[in-house]
Amino acid sequence: xxxxxxxxxxxxxxxxxxxxxxxxxxxxxATTMFWYRQFPKQSLMLMATxxxxxxxxxxxxxxxxxxxxxxxxxxxxxxxxxxxxxxxxSFYICSARGRGGWVEKLFFGSGTQLSVL
Amino acid sequence: EDKVVQSPLSLVVHEGDTVTLNCSYEVTNxxxxxxxxxxxxxxxxxxxxxxxxxxxxxxxxxxxxxxxxLFSILNITATQTGDSAIYLCAVSNxxxxxxxxxxxxxxxxxx
Numbered sequence: 648x649x650x651x652x653x654x655x656x657x658x659x660x661x662x663x664x665x666x667x668x669x670x671x672x673x674x675x676x677a678t679t680m681f682w683y684r685q686f687p688k689q690s691l692m693l694m695a696t697x698x699x700x701x702x703x704x705x706x707x708x709x710x711x712x713x714x715x716x717x718x719x720x721x722x723x724x725x726x727x728x729x730x731x732x733x734x735x736x737s738f739y740i741c742s743a744r745g746r747g748g749w750v751e752k753l754f755f756g757s758g759t760q761l762s763v764l
Numbered sequence: 765e766d767k768v769v770q771s772p773l774s775l776v777v778h779e780g781d782t783v784t785l786n787c788s789y790e791v792t793n794x795x796x797x798x799x800x801x802x803x804x805x806x807x808x809x810x811x812x813x814x815x816x817x818x819x820x821x822x823x824x825x826x827x828x829x830x831x832x833x834l835f836s837i838l839n840i841t842a843t844q845t846g847d848s849a850i851y852l853c854a855v856s857n858x859x860x861x862x863x864x865x866x867x868x869x870x871x872x873x874x875x
Contacts, residue, residue: 653806681862681863683865688870689867689868690852690865690866690867690868691807691852691854691865692865693862693863693864693865696862740806740807753863755806755807755808756806757805757806758805758806
């Protein structure tokens with residue numbers, strides 16, 4: 648099956664620093680990437696949707712200047728948490744959809760646990 | 765706004781028991797309902813349901829959708845400790861390129 652690689656799996660950083668999370672599709676072209684955030688004991692909340700070569704579409708309440716999403720190629724999307732604060736500590740997961748694929752046919756990355764001290 | 769509600773939020777049973785997890789939804793232009801199993805990391809796909817009344821089955825797991833009453837159930841029979849996980853329900857709709865996830869049910873199987 649299709650594979651989505653997400654790195655790093657875990658990151659601990661000081662408050663005020665920026666953190667970049669990468670999501671790569673290894674054996675298919677990911678035309679659309681979805682970025683989710685999951686707080687402890689809560690469900691996946693969609694943060695933004697990005698299509699290759701276009702600006703990301705952010706969900707209501709998600710700050711686009713704080714969560715920078717780049718989807719410059721068909722195999723790579725990045726999420727940068729700028730000036731991270733303790734309240735940004737969460738589990739971040741990407742998922743990818745290939746060309747012409749239904750939204751149900753998503754392939755998830757393994758997630759990144761971000762802890763901001 | 766699309767909404768997906770799962771119940772119970774958490775469930776603790778003994779190995780060998782049968783469990784039923786519930787998912788109700790309110791979405792416009794419903795297309796499909798999906799079940800995922802999440803064990804600490806990325807969700808893994810279990811079932812996709814689009815038609816009412818047709819049971820999907822995979823080993824000890826089965827699921828069914830009721831599009832009239834707007835809910836789905838996920839059954840797990842003869843539970844094992846490896847079934848311990850968070851079970852997520854999600855829905856998609858036509859014209860919207862995203863999934864809306866429910867709150868999840870945390871299932872714990874006691875040996």
